[in-house]
Every structure is written in C-alpha cells, then in structure tokens.
Amino acid sequence: MNDLHAARLSLQAGGSDARTEIERAIEISQSPACAHVFTRTMFDEARQGAAEANPQSRLAGLAFTSKDLFDIDGQPTPAGSVVLSHAPAAKADAIAVARLRAAGGVLTGRTNMSEFAFSGVGVNPHHGTPINVSDNATPRIPGGSSSGAAISVASGAAFIGLGSDTGGSIRIPAALNGIVGFKNTARLVPADGALPLSTTLDTVCAMTRSVRDAITAHEILSARLVTAGTAPLATYRLAVVKNVFFDGIEPAVAAAFERTLNALRSAGARIDEIELPELADLQSINATGGFSAAESHAWHRLLLERSGAGYDPRVAQRIVRGATMKAHEYIDLINARRAWIARVETALASFDAVLSPTVPITAPSIASVAPGAERDDEFFRVNALLLRNPSIVNMLDGCALSLPCHAAGQLPVGLMLWHAALHDDAVLAIALQVERALQNQ
Template identity: 65%
Template sequence: MDDLIATRVQLGRGQGSAAEAFSAALAMTQSPACRHAFLRTLPEEAQAASRDQARQLPLAGLPVSIKDLFDIEGQPTAAGSTVLADAPPARADSAAVARLRAAGASLVGRTNMTEFAFSGVGVNPHHGTPANPADTAVPRIPGGSSSGAAVSVATGAAFIGLGSDTGGSIRIPAALCGIVGFKNTARLTPLEGALPLSTTLDTVCAMTRSVRDAVLAHEVLANRRVVLENKPLAQRRFAVVRTQLLDGMDSAVAQAFEAALRTLRGAGASIEEIELEAIRDLGTLQSMGGFTAAESYAWHRQLLARAGEGYDPRVRARIERGVAMKAWEYVDLVRARAGWIAKVEGALRGYDAVLTPTVPITAPAIADVAPGAERDEAFFRVNALLLRNTSVVNMLDGCALSLPCHAPGSLPVGLSLWHGAMHDDTVLDAGLAVEAALQPRH
C-alpha cells in the first residue's frame, strides 16, 4: 500500500488524481474492513480533493480521518459517547483540523474511539468496536483510544489518522495494527478544539503508513520544519531499558523485538542495555489515579451528575477515581513529576533514543475483553499491559515513535523509539534509519 509521499509523487506525474484517491478511500469506509471504524463519513469533501491537489498543497487533497475528539465546524463532537450526541455543533474547526485543511487535507470522516479516550484497548459499547485489519480470521482489538483512526490508515481509508495520545492512544493502536504512530512533545501541537482527557498529558498527533509520512504529518500539525541529519545507524547510540519495560512480553513480541535489535546491531548501531530504576517510581507517583483521573473528573463531574448512567461503566469507573484525589496530593504529584523527569532525562543523556517494544503483547481477541462485567478483569489486565510502556513517555513529557518490527505474515508488533521533551527531530530522524533497516522484513 503506497504511503502519502509516494502518492504525491504519482499525482505530480499525472498518475491518478486526489479525487480518485478520495473516492477509493470513501468506498473503503463502507467496506467490511472498516465496520465500526467511522462514526460519520464526509463525501462532500470530494470537491476539496481536486481543488487542493491543483493548489499543490503539502497534503495534495488526499484523504485524512479525524478522531471524534476534535471539533469540525458544523458538527457535534461526541468523543465516542452517546451522552454528548446532542451537543451543539462546533462553531469552528479545532486547531489541528484547521492546520490539516490549510495543508490541503480532504476529511474523509470522523473515526470511532474509546469513549472519552479513556482506555488503550479500543472497545466501545455504544458504537461497536472496529476489528484489527491485521487478522481476518479472528476479530481482534485495534487498540485505543484512537481505534477507528488506526483502522482507517491500516485499511487505506486515510493516509493520516488524526488522534490524541494521553497514555499511548496513538502508539498502541499503531503497534497492534502494524502502522506508524508518532507522539510528539505535547507543547508542539495545539489542543484547542479537542475534548480533553488530561490537560497535563494530552498530545495531538497522528498515525501514518510510514515514518516519512509521520514527519510530514508532524510538520503540518506542529507548523514547524523537522530538521533531519540523516545520520546512518552506525553513528546512532540507543538504550534498551531492562527495568520493567521488557517484563511480560508474549513470545511473538519478544522474538520480534530481539530480531529487530539484531538487525540494528548488524547495521552498525550501538545498543546498550541500561537499568532505569526511576521507572519503578511511576506506580507510587500515580497510585491515586494520576493526572488523568483528577483532570478528567474535573471536566466530567457535572456531566456525570446529569448523565452518568449513559457512560461506559469501565470509563466511568476510571474517571471517578479522581473524586478521591485531594488538592495537596495533586500539587505533590506535579512536583514529584518534575523531579522524576529530571532524573530520567539525566539517565538518557547521550542516547539518540530508547528502544522498547511499544506494547508487550499482540492484539487479543475482541471477545476476550468485550463489554460485560464478566470480562472486566480481563479488560483491565489487558489495558494495564497496553499502557505500561507507552505511558512512561507521557509522564516524561517526551516524544515517541512506534513502527512495525514483526515478521511478514505474523501479528503486528511495534518497536518504539523514545526520548524526553524536544527530542522529536532526533527520534524521527533515527526512526527513518531504523525503518529502512527493518523494511525488508515486511
């Protein structure tokens, strides 16, 4: 499947048109592969596709999907819920959507998501759960919360899937669906017009089909130019954190991860194992529910009082953990996080990036974690595993890239490259080199 940049080149040569690409994407949104992936499609955007290709804008009129978390002018923003179904239409596009439009994107539709973005699994009891396109035999979770966004990119219904990442909501579905997800440093992209989960941790970012597409998407969303040094792997220094982040890997993930490390070492990369003991402190730091519980409850408390019965019970339970957090505990958490960030950044100084499995498991069957109290234990166990590695980067206020590292024909496994705040260009630059080294395996 061609990525966005390759398609742009083809359009420039007169091979096809953005309107044709948009029509194909729109048809895909209605296919069985995209069942439950879209909450609304936007066929009226077809005219914009031809116009923006002619204007030679960066996204060339090509189809992009929008997570149901973001305002689109004239439409309600329900965040995958039913309790906001009658919300007034947005008066303007969110800042992220406006930037995508300005760059020439044609919006193919609004994508399904975990209700209010509060889970890494991607299950939605109101609108159904889109199945992971990587396995047509067993319906598997797509990952969340940006579930529909991932499916839209993996099936070819969009070149870019706009989403958000508070604890891994871009990187988890990217890893499970076999595509690329980039979580930038949070301050680089605007949150205006996006329904919040955690104002401290929320990041606006996207999924794509390649790392070079991720670079382009980030440049559009952050309104900045990525500086690439194009250093070869032989000049790269990576760390592998052994503390907790490699625990509990299933055999497929362990094999893919070790194979990726061998390939990168064979290409000349320096890879050093380190103990990052500060990782063990995260459980204590977030024992009261962390920023997400406190900040989501602050936003939801009035809506819960009015329409709490309409919430996904699993989401409601996690939001209501914020009731118990006291003001002094929140202030202590802010201070403790700052100290923790300084400790971790010091340990990572001198490395281009840390290498870890994005998530320690491959996608489980939807049936194992589907809505129902009898499956709550399995759901929360899977959710905790999926979020464990990715949430470290959000607490670090860092940046991270997930790209596929699995063998052909097997369930997708994501390799994560991550670092602290404002190392975005280095992580993307290294990601291009890593992707090129691993590409023959796909």
C-alpha cells in the first residue's frame, strides 16, 4: 500500500489525480473494512476539495480523517458520545484540522473513538467498534482511543488519521494495526478546538503509513520543520529499559521485539540494556487518581449530572473517580510529576532514544471485551495492559513513535522509540533508520 509520499509523487508525475484518489478513498471508506470507522462522512465536500486541489501542495488533495473530538466548522463535536450529538455546532475548525486543510489535505470524515477518549481498547457501545485490519478470521479490537482514525489509515481510506494521545491513544492503535503513530511533545501542536480529556497530558498528533509520512504530518501540525539527519544507526546510543515494559508480555511480542533488536544490532546499532528504577515511583505518584480522572471530571461533572445515563458506563466509572481528588492532592501530583520528569531526564541524558514494545500484547478479540458487565473485568485488564507502556511517555511529557516490527503473516506488534520532551527530531531521525533496517532484514 502506497504511503503519502509515493501517492503525491504519482500525482505530480501525472500517474493519477486527486479526484481519482479521493474516489478510491471513498470506496474503501464505504467497504466492510471500514465498518463503524466513521461517525460522520463528508464525501461530497471531499470531492469538491479534490477537484480544487493543488497537486504541488504538501498534501496534494489526498485524504485525511479527523477523530470525532476535533471541531469542524458547522458541526457538533460529539467525541464518540451520544450525549453531545446535538451540541451547538463549532464555529471554526480546530487548529489541527485547519492546518491539514491549508496544506492541501481533503477531509473525508469524522472517525469513531472510545467515548471521550477514555480507553485504550477502542470499543464504543454507541457507534459500534471498528475492526482491526490484521485478521480476517477473528474480529479484533482496533485499539483506542483513536480507533477509527487508525483503521482509516490501515485500510487505505486515508493517508493521515488525525487523533490525540493522552496515554497512548495514537500509539496503541498504530501498534495493533501495523501502522506508524507519532506522539510529539505535547506543547508543539496546539490543542485549540479539541475536546479535552486531560489538559495536562493530551497531545494532538497523527497516524500514517510510514515514518516519512509521520514527519510530514508533524511538520504540518506543528508548523515547523523537522531536522531529521541521515546519520547511520551506529551514530546513536540506544537503550532498552528492562523493568516494567516487559511485565505480562505475550511470547509473540517478546519474540518480535528480540528479533528487532537483533536486526538493529546487525545494522550497526549500539543498544544498552538499562534499569530505570524511577518507573517504580509512578504508582505512588498517581495513587490519588492521576491527571486524567481529575481533569476529565472537572470538564464532565455538570454533563454527568444532566446526562450520565447516556454515557458508556465504563467511561463514566473512570471519570467519577476524579471527584474524590482534593485540591492539595492535585497540586502535589503536579509537583511530584515535575520532580519525577527531572529524575528520568537525568537518567536518560546519555542516550539518544529508548526502545520498548509499544504494548505488551497483540490485539484481543472484540468479543472478549465487548460492552457488558460480565466482560468488565477483562476489559479493564486489557485496557491497563495497553495503556501501561505508552502512558509512561505522557507522564514524562515526552515524545514517542510506534512503528511495526512484526514478521509478515503475524499479528501486528509495535516498536516504540521514545525520549523526553523536545527530543522529537532525534526520535524521528532514528525511526527513519530503524524502519529502513527492519525493511531490509
């Protein structure tokens, strides 16, 4: 499947045109592969956008999708819920949507998501659950919360899936669907026009089909140029953190990760195994509930009072936990996080990036975690496993990229490259080299 760069080169060479590409995207969007992917489509507007597209623009009239929590001018912003389906229409596009449009992207629709972005599983009881593209025999979870955005990219319906990442909501579905997801340092992309989950942790970012496309998407969203050098892998010093990230890991994920490390070492990479004892502090730091519960409750408390019966019970359960956090506990949490970030940054200062499994499991079946109280225990077990590794980077205020590292014919497994805040360009540069090494093995 072509990535954005290849499609754009084809357009410029006259091998295709934007209208043909949009019709192809619409056809896939309407196929069984995209069942439950969209909460609202915009195909007529997309056709008009493609007809007017400039093939020399960065996105050249090619398709992108937008997670349902971003404002789109003239539409309500339901964020995967039913309680906001009749909210007042937005008066302008979210900044991220506006930037993708200004770069020549054509928006084909709003994508499904975990309600209010509060789950890494991707199940939605209101709009159905998008189906992972990797297994035709067993319907598997897409990962969340940017579930529909991931399937739109993995199925071929879009080249960029705009989403958000609060605890892994870009990287989890990217890993489970075998595509690329880049979580930039949060402050680099404005969140204006995005319905919040946690104002401390929320990051506006995207999924793509390749690392080079991830760089393009990030440059557009952040309105800056990435300095991605071409130095060989041997130039960089990489780390593997052995504690926490591998707890409860599935054998298939462990095998894919070890095979990846061997391939990178064969390509010249210097990889050191380290302990990061600071990770053990996270449980006590978040003991009073964490940022997502407290900050989501602050936003939702009045809506819950009015319309709580319309919420996904699993989401409401997590939000109401924030009601018990006291003001001094929230301030203590902010201060503890700041001190923890400083300690971790010091521990990682001599490394250019860290390598970890994005998530420790492959995608379980939708049936095992589908809505229903009898499956709640399994849902929350899976949710915790999916969120554990990527959420560490959000607490660090860091940046991370997930790219596929599984062998052909196997369920997707993600490799996560990460570091502290504002190491984005180094992570992206290394990811380019890692992607090339894995493609050549």
